[in-house]
Amino acid sequence: QVQLVQSGAEVKKPGASVKVSCKASGYTFTSYGISWVRQAPGQGLEWMGWISAYNGNTNYAQKLQGRVTMTTDTSTSTAYMELRSLRSDDTAVYYCARAEWLRPPYYMDVWGKGTTVTVSS
Amino acid sequence: DIQMTQSPSTLSASVGDRVTITCRASQSISSWLAWYQQKPGKAPNLLIYQASSLESGVPSRFSGSGSGTEFTLTISSLQPDDFATYYCQQYDSYSPVTFGQGTKLEIK
Numbered sequence: 001q002v003q004l005v006q007s008g009a010e011v012k013k014p015g016a017s018v019k020v021s022c023k024a025s026g027y028t029f030t031s032y033g034i035s036w037v038r039q040a041p042g043q044g045l046e047w048m049g050w051i052s053a054y055n056g057n058t059n060y061a062q063k064l065q066g067r068v069t070m071t072t073d074t075s076t077s078t079a080y081m082e083l084r085s086l087r088s089d090d091t092a093v094y095y096c097a098r099a100e101w102l103r104p105p106y107y108m109d110v111w112g113k114g115t116t117v118t119v120s121s
Numbered sequence: 122d123i124q125m126t127q128s129p130s131t132l133s134a135s136v137g138d139r140v141t142i143t144c145r146a147s148q149s150i151s152s153w154l155a156w157y158q159q160k161p162g163k164a165p166n167l168l169i170y171q172a173s174s175l176e177s178g179v180p181s182r183f184s185g186s187g188s189g190t191e192f193t194l195t196i197s198s199l200q201p202d203d204f205a206t207y208y209c210q211q212y213d214s215y216s217p218v219t220f221g222q223g224t225k226l227e228i229k
Contacts, residue, residue: 035218037165045157045165045208047218061217095164105212107155109176111164 002026004034004096004112011118012086019082020115022096029053029077033099035108036070036081038092048094050104051079059104086119093117123147123211127221133229138199142224144192144209155210156185156194158203159223165208169194204228 007021022034036048049060051070058070069082079096094115097108124147134140144154152172157165167176169185172192182197196203209221 044223045159045210045220047220050218059217097164103214105153105214105216105218107167107170107210107212108165109167109170111166114164 002098002110004098004110006094006096006112006115009116009118011120014086014088014119014121016086016119017082017084018086018117019080020094020096020117022079022081022112024053024077024079024098027098029072030074031101033101033104033106034070034072034079035097035099035104035106037095037097037108039095039114040089040092043092046092048081050099050106052101053079054101083117086117088119091117091119123150123213123216123219125209125211125219125221127207127209127224129224130222131225131227133227134199135229136199136201140196140199140226142194142207142209142226144187144194144221146190146192146211149189150211150213150216152188153211153213154185154187154192155212156183157208157210158205159208160205168207199226 005023030053033052035050051058053072071080096112098110100106126145128143154172156169159165173185184195207224
């Protein structure tokens with residue numbers, strides 16, 4: 001079945017970086033894109049950005065520009081999201097979700113279970 | 122960015138009720154709107170896309186309507202499994218993805 005399997009929980013200190021992985025299975029990875037969405041404790045959903053697994057094009061939320069990098073490894077059908085210079089308000093559950101391959105704004109039909117990232121000194 | 126405003130923020134209802142959640146966009150988004158259901162500790166689950174298209178496997182008691190700036194999600198007869206938080210999301214071509222703030226559907 002179609003699924004996205006994310007890496008495990010992380011605890012980081014302020015100023016550090018985190019890299020979350022998202023391994024796809026059950027579909028042709030390069031026919032879709034991957035969006036990343038985060039959710040701070042008790043809060044709503046925040047779109048972080050998107051990468052096309054077809055051609056590697058990316059589109060990031062303006063507030064994260066310069067701190068976030070999204071990549072893919074098509075040989076392993078895995079997407080990655082790296083967030084640098086972590087702050088306490090980056091503490092959240094990070095989700096990867098399948099999106100359209102061509103344009104960044106799209107709906108997301110398959111979601112990973114989420115990766116909890118805690119930023120604390 | 123396009124702002125999405127949901128109402129109400131919280132909704133109390135009983136099993137069997139018909140409920141409607143509204144989502145308003147700060148500018149026209151045509152029909153570029155999706156609805157998600159999220160239960161505590163779980164990832165969001167896509168219910169509706171393109172404002173009114175039912176995602177495969179989603180019960181037919183869920184329906185979506187609207188276009189432009191005003192949209193609704195209707196659950197025709199609430200089931201115990203439907204108590205959750207619902208989010209709208211716009212995906213207009215010329216703007217970053219944004220979500221509504223969520224509507225928590227509680228048991229009355």
